[in-house]
Amino acid sequence: EIVLTQSPATLSLSPGERATLSCRASQSVSSYLAWYQQKPGQAPRLLIYDASNRATGIPARFSGSGSGTHFTLTISSLEPEDFAIYYCQQRSNWPQVTFGPGTKVDIK
Amino acid sequence: QVQLVESGGGVVQPGRSLRLSCAASGFTFSSYGMHWVRQAPGKGLQWVAVIANDGRDKKYADSVKGRLTISRDNPKNTLYLQMNSLRAEDTAVYYCARDAKLGAAIYHFDHWGQGTLVTVSS
Numbered sequence: 753e754i755v756l757t758q759s760p761a762t763l764s765l766s767p768g769e770r771a772t773l774s775c776r777a778s779q780s781v782s783s784y785l786a787w788y789q790q791k792p793g794q795a796p797r798l799l800i801y802d803a804s805n806r807a808t809g810i811p812a813r814f815s816g817s818g819s820g821t822h823f824t825l826t827i828s829s830l831e832p833e834d835f836a837i838y839y840c841q842q843r844s845n846w847p848q849v850t851f852g853p854g855t856k857v858d859i860k
Numbered sequence: 861q862v863q864l865v866e867s868g869g870g871v872v873q874p875g876r877s878l879r880l881s882c883a884a885s886g887f888t889f890s891s892y893g894m895h896w897v898r899q900a901p902g903k904g905l906q907w908v909a910v911i912a913n914d915g916r917d918k919k920y921a922d923s924v925k926g927r928l929t930i931s932r933d934n935p936k937n938t939l940y941l942q943m944n945s946l947r948a949e950d951t952a953v954y955y956c957a958r959d960a961k962l963g964a965a966i967y968h969f970d971h972w973g974q975g976t977l978v979t980v981s982s
Contacts, residue, residue, distance in 0.1 A: 795974055
């Protein structure tokens with residue numbers, strides 16, 4: 753099983769600040785990594801797929817980068833609605849896809 | 861717009877069965893692979909199962925193989941999850957999710973339902 757590790761566990765920032773979230777894989781997943789946002793009581797929402805491709809309707813302030821074992825989700829300037837939990841997910845060794853444990857972005 | 865609406869959750873005793881449904885609308889259901897993903901209370905996400913757009917191919921997480929069965933009825937635009945021999949560790953919100961790619965599944969999920977809670981408890 754490919755294990756994904758996300759850091760930090762919690763990121764405390766103010767609106768307008770830049771957020772940088774990390775996801776590391778226990779072995780290479782090439783570019784087969786996605787990022788999701790989840791707010792309390794809601795389903796996850798796809799933000800980025802295949803490491804760097806924004807999903808339909810996702811604002812340009814969200815960007816993804818990386819390949820192999822190290823990936824980054826960047827939110828260039830936090831909006832109030834961006835405070836949420838963010839999960840990474842790999843599909844490299846489908847069907848045994850796995851998610852990371854999440855990074856919570858909360859208001860400082 | 862794409863809509864996925866799950867139903868069928870509830871409280872069930874260990875060892876019993878439950879069937880979840882997911883009604884799809886707003887897209888050509890028969891053109892997409894479909895998945896079930898679950899989330900235990902206060903925990904992260906776990907992929908459960910996938911079914912190909914034509915229903916012929918199905919894959920499962922190791923933890924549910926032999927107990928959970930995914931199926932679909934394309935004329936009815938409905939996805940199912942038959943859950944047998946339920947265990948306490950199956951307690952979770954179950955989401956149905958559409959695969960992000962038309963045709964062959966790529967195991968990224970671009971639309972999700974609101975989820976249905978399954979609680980396994982005596």
